[in-house]
């Protein structure tokens with residue numbers, strides 16, 4: 705049947721529970737680029753139920769933006785709960801190694817490796833630029849002394 709959704713999950717993964725980002729997904733073996741790591745089903749939340757209820761719970765930190773159309777036919781951005789590993793991937797600004805793709809008709813998200821992943825490495829997606837937490841991977845801003853040195857170098861060259 706064409707509406708059936710074949711599932712696929714890479715077996716070479718574990719959840720580590722004590723990382724600086726909380727729980728996270730890690731590789732136990734080398735995983736080649738473009739490997740499907742998981743196909744996750746999605747529950748799209750009502751626009752109103754999200755604002756009235758979900759945003760006031762810890763689930764708020766797990767939902768993804770999901771394009772939808774309201775009763776009047778206007779395009780809106782709803783929120784969706786992702787079942788499976790999709791809710792366990794942490795964010796990396798500097799070294800995202802997993803990409804994801806929505807299937808809005810079949811209500812699934814497919815996660816694929818962006819590059820080869822080494823055994824022991826964390827699998828991270830990008831949450832975009834509006835983070836609701838302090839990014840532990842964020843580059844540390846230069847000290848005033850370093851900034852002055854960079855400034856001097858730029859002006860000396």
Ligand SMILES: C[S@@+](CC[C@H](N)C(=O)[O-])C[C@H]1O[C@@H](n2cnc3c(N)ncnc32)[C@H](O)[C@@H]1O
Nearest residue numbers: 725726727765766791792794795837838839840
């Ligand atoms: C979808 S959950 C990911 C799984 C989560 N680490 C857990 O233990 O359930 C998103 C939450 O993970 C944490 N997180 C993800 N990426 C992070 C990062 N780069 N720096 C700090 N915390 C991060 C934040 O607390 C964020 O709200």
